[in-house]
Amino acid sequence: MAATGSAEGASDSPALWAEVRALLPRAEEGLTLALSGEVEDCVLPLLRRARSLLYGAAGRPGAATAAALERLSDVLRDYSWEKLNAGPWREVGKGWRQVYAYGCLFGALAEVAAGRPLARAVRLCDLGLLMGASVLDNVLARLVRALQPHLPRAAPRDGARAQSVRPEAPPPCAVQHEELIPHLRCPSLEHFRDNYLVPQRPVVLEGVMDHWPCMKKWSVDYFCQVAGCRTVPVELGARYTDEEWSQQLMTVSDFISQYIMDEIPELKEDISIPDYCCLGEGEEDDITINAWFGPGGTVSPLHQDPQQNFLAQVLGRKYIRLYSPQDSENLYPHESQILHNTSQVDVEDPDLVKFPNFTKAAFQSCILMPGQILFIPVKYWHYVRSLELSFSVSFWWS
Known part of the structure; x- marks a missing residue:
């Protein structure tokens, strides 16, 4: 790991500024500030002013220039943040998301130029990745990857490291018609296609992920070391249908201490896309990868997804029930558009007076173990x- 210069990881190294500056176009005109959508006329002059400050210095910007760049970053982020939160997310123009990303970029660069500790610069990059849109060939992802080796490796607090979780038994079966999901070890592509993909039959695959680095490397300590300083969206609550459920942005280290892929490439490099995804119609870039990390007792209510899904278990065990789409009427989906893919029935404690036909729905179940998909x-x-x-880790594919 690179030397940090302080306990918090400082950015006063000329070599680091040279590395960061190399991620940007060499000439000012190369940083085009192109926006995919219309924004208010007052915004572009602010972006151009920030660009001029960045390129005006022959080398590393001085303290006054860094301070001016930081002020412009604050204005750009505050102004675009209001636009991002003015209505439904799907109605937010991509141009405003790009303005927010540029604001985060200029802010992070100002932090590095000023020689401050890098934690705030990394957080600005993460906020831009989460709430903004890609600019300059996804420069924020490249920037945060350059900064992270200069941060000290975080460690979990003693409570998180020493925590032991008592395994719980799977919930009792409230209805009949249950069968176990079949298990299969490393089937050929043809066998999987003909016997499971085409007829749409669930199956637990064994041995497929034995060679993934995550099977040997991943632990709570490892997450803190690799990604403790990174900001991620965290779901708070046992299940997303609960009234008290919410989302919050926090660092991985704080999340682990308090409550227990694209933004953290070090973890993404430890997994592999299952070969069976090649049987789909889409390209590899169309595969959506999500990571699910949480304590025992966390529940995903009965729901359905719009794509094929490989759910790969790395740590811990999960109890899973599957119901065929043919039983949808017996599962009482919510009527609202937002939750139309989610059942109203509490699988563990169904209200059979309100949902009497739930007893007619046959299901398959399994306890998914580490190393199984x-x-x-x-x-x-x-x-x-x-x-x-x-x-x-889940892989959505078509």
Whole structure:
């Protein structure tokens, strides 16, 4: 790991500024400030002014220039933040998301130029990645990757490191018609296609992820070391249908201390896209990868997804139930558009007076163990409950 210069990881190294500056176009005109959508006329002059400050210095910007760049960054982020939160997310113009990303970029660069500790620069990059849109060939992802080696490796607090989680038994079966999901070890592509993908039958795959680095490397300590300083969106609450459920942005280290992929490439490099995804119609770039990390007792209510899903279990165990799309009427989906893919039934404690036909729905179940991958066909209803501290990776593909 590179020397940091302070306990918090300082940015006063000329070599670091040279590395960061090399991520940007060499000439000012190369930083085009192109926006994919209309924004208010007052914004572009601010962007151009920030660009001029960045390129005006022959070398590393001085303290006054860095301070001016920081002020412009604050204005750009504050102004675009109001636009990002003025209505439904789908109605936010991409141009405003790019303005926010540029504001985060200029702010992070100002932090490095001023020689300050790097934690705030990394957080600005993460906020731009989460709320902004890609600019300059995804420069924020490249910038945060350059900064992270200069940060000290975080460690979990003693409470998080020493925490032991008592495994819980799977919930009792409230209805009949249950069968176990079949297990299969490293089937050929043809066998998987003909017997499971085409007929849309769930199956647990074994041995497929034995060679993934995550199977040997991943632990709570490892997450803190690699990504403790990174900011991520965290879901707070046992299940997303609860009234008290919410989302919050916090660092990975804080999340682990308090409550227990694209933005953190070090973790993404430890997994592999299952070969069976090549049987789909889309390209590899169309595959959506999500990581699910949480304590025992965390529940994903009975719901369905619009794509095929491989759920790969890395740490801990999960109890999973699957219901066929043919039973959708017996599962009582919410009527609202937002939750139309989610059942109203509490699988663990169903209200059979309110939802009497739930007893007619047959289901398959399994306890997904570390090293196993569950194939969930498109539109299959699935209920997931973590039995202990758990880390899973899902691959959505078409």
